[in-house]
Amino acid sequence: MVVIQALPKDHETVRTATVEMEEAVVSIENFSLWYDLFQALHNVSIAFARNQVTALIGASGCGKSTLLRSVNRMNDLVPSVRVEGTVMYEHVNLYDPAIDPVEVRRRIGMVFQKPNPFPKSIYENVAFGPRLNGYRGDLDALVERSLRGAALWDEVKDILHQSGLALSGGQQQRLCIARAMATEPDVILMDEPTSALDPIATNRIEELINKIKEDYTVIIVTHNMQQAGRVSDRTAFMHLGVLVEEGPTDQIFTNPIHLMTERYITGHFG
Amino acid sequence: MSISTPGEVGSRVSKDRPSLLNNEERAQLAARKRNGKFFLFLTVVPVILAVLLILTLFGSVLLQAVSWQVVEPRNSGQTFSLREARTWEGVVRLELLAQGRTTQDIEALLSDSEELRKFKARNRVELMFRANGEPLRWVVTNIRDDVEEVYSLIERWDRERDSLTELAEGQNYYLNPWMDFSFLLRNNSGRPTVAGLSSALVGTLWVIGLVILLSLPVGVGTAIYLEEYAPDNRFTRLLEVNLRNLAGVPSIVYGILGLYVFVRTAGFGPSVIAAACTLSLLILPVVVIAAREAIRAVPGSLREASYGLGATKWQTVSRVVLPNAATGIVTGVILAVARAIGETAPLLMVGGAGFVNKVPDSPLSNYSVIPTQIYSWINAPQKAFDNVASAGIVSLLGVLILLYVLANILRRRYEKKW
Ligand SMILES: Nc1ncnc2c1ncn2[C@@H]1O[C@H](COP(=O)(O)OP(=O)(O)OP(=O)(O)O)[C@@H](O)[C@H]1O
Ligand SMILES: [Mg+2]
Numbered sequence: 110m111v112v113i114q115a116l117p118k119d120h121e122t123v124r125t126a127t128v129e130m131e132e133a134v135v136s137i138e139n140f141s142l143w144y145d146l147f148q149a150l151h152n153v154s155i156a157f158a159r160n161q162v163t164a165l166i167g168a169s170g171c172g173k174s175t176l177l178r179s180v181n182r183m184n185d186l187v188p189s190v191r192v193e194g195t196v197m198y199e200h201v202n203l204y205d206p207a208i209d210p211v212e213v214r215r216r217i218g219m220v221f222q223k224p225n226p227f228p229k230s231i232y233e234n235v236a237f238g239p240r241l242n243g244y245r246g247d248l249d250a251l252v253e254r255s256l257r258g259a260a261l262w263d264e265v266k267d268i269l270h271q272s273g274l275a276l277s278g279g280q281q282q283r284l285c286i287a288r289a290m291a292t293e294p295d296v297i298l299m300d301e302p303t304s305a306l307d308p309i310a311t312n313r314i315e316e317l318i319n320k321i322k323e324d325y326t327v328i329i330v331t332h333n334m335q336q337a338g339r340v341s342d343r344t345a346f347m348h349l350g351v352l353v354e355e356g357p358t359d360q361i362f363t364n365p366i367h368l369m370t371e372r373y374i375t376g377h378f379g
Numbered sequence: 380m381s382i383s384t385p386g387e388v389g390s391r392v393s394k395d396r397p398s399l400l401n402n403e404e405r406a407q408l409a410a411r412k413r414n415g416k417f418f419l420f421l422t423v424v425p426v427i428l429a430v431l432l433i434l435t436l437f438g439s440v441l442l443q444a445v446s447w448q449v450v451e452p453r454n455s456g457q458t459f460s461l462r463e464a465r466t467w468e469g470v471v472r473l474e475l476l477a478q479g480r481t482t483q484d485i486e487a488l489l490s491d492s493e494e495l496r497k498f499k500a501r502n503r504v505e506l507m508f509r510a511n512g513e514p515l516r517w518v519v520t521n522i523r524d525d526v527e528e529v530y531s532l533i534e535r536w537d538r539e540r541d542s543l544t545e546l547a548e549g550q551n552y553y554l555n556p557w558m559d560f561s562f563l564l565r566n567n568s569g570r571p572t573v574a575g576l577s578s579a580l581v582g583t584l585w586v587i588g589l590v591i592l593l594s595l596p597v598g599v600g601t602a603i604y605l606e607e608y609a610p611d612n613r614f615t616r617l618l619e620v621n622l623r624n625l626a627g628v629p630s631i632v633y634g635i636l637g638l639y640v641f642v643r644t645a646g647f648g649p650s651v652i653a654a655a656c657t658l659s660l661l662i663l664p665v666v667v668i669a670a671r672e673a674i675r676a677v678p679g680s681l682r683e684a685s686y687g688l689g690a691t692k693w694q695t696v697s698r699v700v701l702p703n704a705a706t707g708i709v710t711g712v713i714l715a716v717a718r719a720i721g722e723t724a725p726l727l728m729v730g731g732a733g734f735v736n737k738v739p740d741s742p743l744s745n746y747s748v749i750p751t752q753i754y755s756w757i758n759a760p761q762k763a764f765d766n767v768a769s770a771g772i773v774s775l776l777g778v779l780i781l782l783y784v785l786a787n788i789l790r791r792r793y794e795k796k797w
Contacts (some may be wrong), residue, residue, distance in 0.1 A: 187688060215689035225680035227699065237698070238688040285684070292688055331539075 116351055116369060128156040128343070129173035134296060134326045135180055135217075140194035142175055142184065149175045150212045152194070155345055155351045157296070158270030162318060162327040164358065165340035166334070168373070172350045173330040176212050177298050180328065183216040215242070218289035222301040224281035224376045226273035226288070234273045234284055238292035251291055259287035260317050279310025286317065297321070299329040303336065316338050334374065338362055346370045440776075443769035444558040445508070445543065447535050449528035450520070450551045450572070454478065454502070458516040458551070461506075470504050474519040503565065503573045509554040512543050518553060520572045529763045560771035567735065567752070571763035576774055579752035581738045582651065583720055583778060586748055588717055589655030589660065597659070598666030599708055605667070606674045607696055626664035633661040634725030642729050649730020652742035657729050658722065662715040670710025673704035708791040713786040717779050723750035749775045
């Protein structure tokens with residue numbers, strides 16, 4: 110039995126091969142977050158490189174979702190949230206009082222743990238985002254492009270006007286990815302996108318992630334170490350609101366520097 | 380308790396049935412089952428009582444809607460078989476012939492709409508279950524016919540022959556179905572035999588329509604505000620408590636409020652719109668509560684999906700929350716309206732008259748609604764009005780059933796599977 114030693118809250122994140130300033134699309138700097146009095150994130154700093162997949166790993170409750178949702182300000186929906194620090198996106202601080210969270214979410218899309226298509230047709234699901242802004246272009250083409258992007262087009266091209274809820278779980282999740290792509294974001298956040306899916310559907314989503322990183326920057330939360338290994342370029346390990354270590358995925362998995370990272374990777378806790 | 384080994388089981392169990400339990404366990408199981416049966420019995424008794432009560436209620440109302448009556452006719456006094464006449468017009472022809480009118484005369488009357496209207500206003504053409512001892516015959520009842528005697532169906536069900544011999548010269552003896560189809564189309568009258576429900580029925584439909592129009596937007600608006608926008612402070616909590624309390628305020632209080640605010644201050648007078656406003660106030664708390672529940676039942680994951688795509692709060696509310704809560708809201712409103720249209724007390728206060736024989740044709744018309752109409756019939760001196768009132772109750776129940784069915788269809792049709 111390994112005793113988990115306490116990690117100081119002012120722990121200095123162990124970094125290898127840091128992301129260069131000019132590569133970074135999103136960079137979180139000295140970011141702390143409180144739910145009421147409970148501090149869920151402690152002074153986290155991390156940069157996410159363009160057209161790369163970054164995996165966030167860590168034990169349940171360590172703040173992965175919180176960190177992810179801080180990037181597109183979904184946490185603003187929780188009334189008691191308070192934050193400190195900055196999240197820079199294209200040289201703009203997303204937490205600047207002048208920035209509307211609605212703008213942020215148009216640039217930074219999100220896919221959730223449980224597939225959550227609207228109870229509308231497949232077409233309407235994908236068209237939802239563009240319609241919010243009164244999309245002027247060719248909506249049909251955009252829907253097709255997004256569905257192709259999410260590797261779903263061939264399966265649904267004949268049933269575009271059937272309910273999105275009639276699809277299988279894996280198809281629903283790809284529909285949600287297509288829906289997120291249709292708003293033409295830069296960054297896509299994924300919070301355990303495959304945890305509700307079977308291995309085959311999971312496999313397809315992973316292939317999809319590997320494909321879409323040509324066009325998007327992806328940040329993915331996962332509990333599945335193999336998945337992190339398969340899809341991500343960089344990995345960040347968190348523990349109790351602290352970012353313990355981050356670096357290239359190979360490095361983290363084969364040669365972790367911090368003891369706690371090593372224990373987590375090798376399955377000794379978590 | 381230890382688990383018995385197969386050997387033990389075989390040896391301890393009584394000979395006939397195979398069992399996995401030893402004797403002690405079997406006794407306990409039997410006791411548990413007895414317990415279950417006892418409580419099942421306790422729950423079944425009230426259900427049976429309730430069903431019996433409902434059956435009694437429906438039975439007595441339905442029975443009252445049919446009665447024997449002794450009538451002194453002012454028309455020809457003849458009855459016609461189904462073979463003689465099939466249509467309404469056919470019956471009218473036969474009756475007028477029997478009254479000694481010429482064929483020419485009759486054709487003139489039938490082709491003149493004004494004359495026809497007058498005839499309809501004074502006469503009720505009805506297929507009676509029994510007339511003078513014969514089954515299913517057409518009877519034309521005149522407004523001036525005197526009802527000499529009314530017997531309930533049960534009172535005389537096996538004594539038709541005696542009743543017939545008791546009749547005086549020229550009197551007729553009918554088994555009258557008060558709740559017939561034309562009852563809904565006839566106007567009210569001071570004479571029970573020809574009194575109808577049409578003005579009250581149309582009044583009720585007007586009120587239902589206006590109540591929905593008024594309470595739906597106001598109720599849903601309030602619900603949206605409270606659920607989605609209201610800050611969580613002392614004021615909104617107070618509002619919430621009061622909302623729940625308002626749902627329990629006696630309806631007569633709303634009647635008084637309606638009388639002062641809508642009838643007098645707003646100057647609507649005793650009109651359909653005053654009634655609709657009063658009833659809307661009455662059901663608003665219930666509508667708001669139902670709408671809030673429907674809104675709250677929309678899964679948070681759908682809201683997140685919408686926000687995640689860059690929707691504003693209002694876009695999320697209008698494009699995701701409301702469409703998904705719509706069925707729940709509409710069902711809630713229909714059920715609340717069904718509750719409201721049975722209300723009598725507040726409507727008596729805001730001028731739901733017992734006697735209106737003009738069908739309301741605008742929101743400012745005088746009106747009567749089914750409950751106040753029933754109330755005035757029950758208070759009328761002639762005994763036969765009791766039967767008319769029963770027919771009115773059957774119609775009211777019919778309207779209610781229609782509303783419930785509508786609510787159910789909506790619910791089934793649009794039920795969401797997440
Ligand atoms: N809305 C909230 N209000 C209060 N506390 C919250 C809220 N959401 C999360 N927390 C707390 O913040 C901490 C981090 O939660 P978070 O959901 O980010 O964890 P996680 O790493 O995503 O866990 P999991 O792997 O189980 O999804 C937890 O201790 C959790 O209890
Ligand atoms: Mg999480």
